[in-house]
Amino acid sequence: MADPKGWEPDPQHPRRRPPWIKVKAPSGAEYEKVHELMRSKTLHTVCEEAQCPNIGECWGRGTATFLMMGDTCTRSCGxxxxxxxxxxxxxxxxxxxxADSVRAMGLRHVVITSVNRDERADGGAPIFAMVIKRIRQLQPGCSIEVLIPDFKGNEVALKIVMDAQPEILNHNVETVPRLF
Known part of the structure; x- marks a missing residue:
């Protein structure tokens, strides 16, 4: 990303966007390595599924945000x-x-989120606990951040995830229910 300091619009040469806003096309050896790993493990990432414009930057640095429980959400947030x-x-x-991918990427910190699975009474909480435990086994010392659904208010589901002891627990539904 270009340095925004010192940039000023030039009336002689108008630009549509400042240089630090321009996004480079995804490419490079590290990007290709992450792409191939995700395909070979049949994994989903927020980077791909949410069509994040920064995918090239993140994957190019060997990082990704894993998306669990499939690529289809039960909610329809606009x-x-x-x-x-x-x-x-x-x-x-x-x-x-x-967990295999976290180890292969040599991650010291991993971020894992998911789609909402409202059709399940537990919201998928057990699979969050499983991935936390498995990463601890395969990549000791890796800190784990999970961005969990609201589990429709199910406190038992929340306890399942909490008992797995992720270092960071965040909530990934950033809106009010009427907008689901």
């Missing part, structure tokens, strides 16, 4: 690009593939 519909059944092998 501000989100993740597709909505009836999701596939949970893939209980996914925590192993994510």
């Amino acid at each position: 501000f989100c690009d993740i597709k909505t519909g009836r999701p596939s059944p949970l893939d209980w092998a996914e925590p192993n593939r994510i």
Whole structure:
């Protein structure tokens, strides 16, 4: 990213955007390595599913935000690009593939989020606990940040995730229910 300091609009040569806003096309060896890893492990990332314009920058540095429980959300938030519909059944092998990827990437910190799975009474909380435990086994010392759904207010589901002891627990629904 270009340095925004010192940049001023030039009336002689108008630009559509300042240089630090321009996004480079995803490329490079590290980007390709992350892309191939995600495909080989059949994993989803927020970077791809939400069509993040910064994917090249993050993947180019060897980082990604893992998206668990599929690529289809049960909610239809107007501000989100993740597709909505009836999701596939949970893939209980996914925590192993994510942990393998965390180890392969040599991550010291990992961020994991998910789609909402409102069709499940537990909201998918057990799979969050599984991935946290598996990462601890395969990549000791890696700090784990999870961005969890609201679990529709299910405190038992929240306790399942809390008991797995992620270093950071965040909430990934940033709006009021009437906008779901």
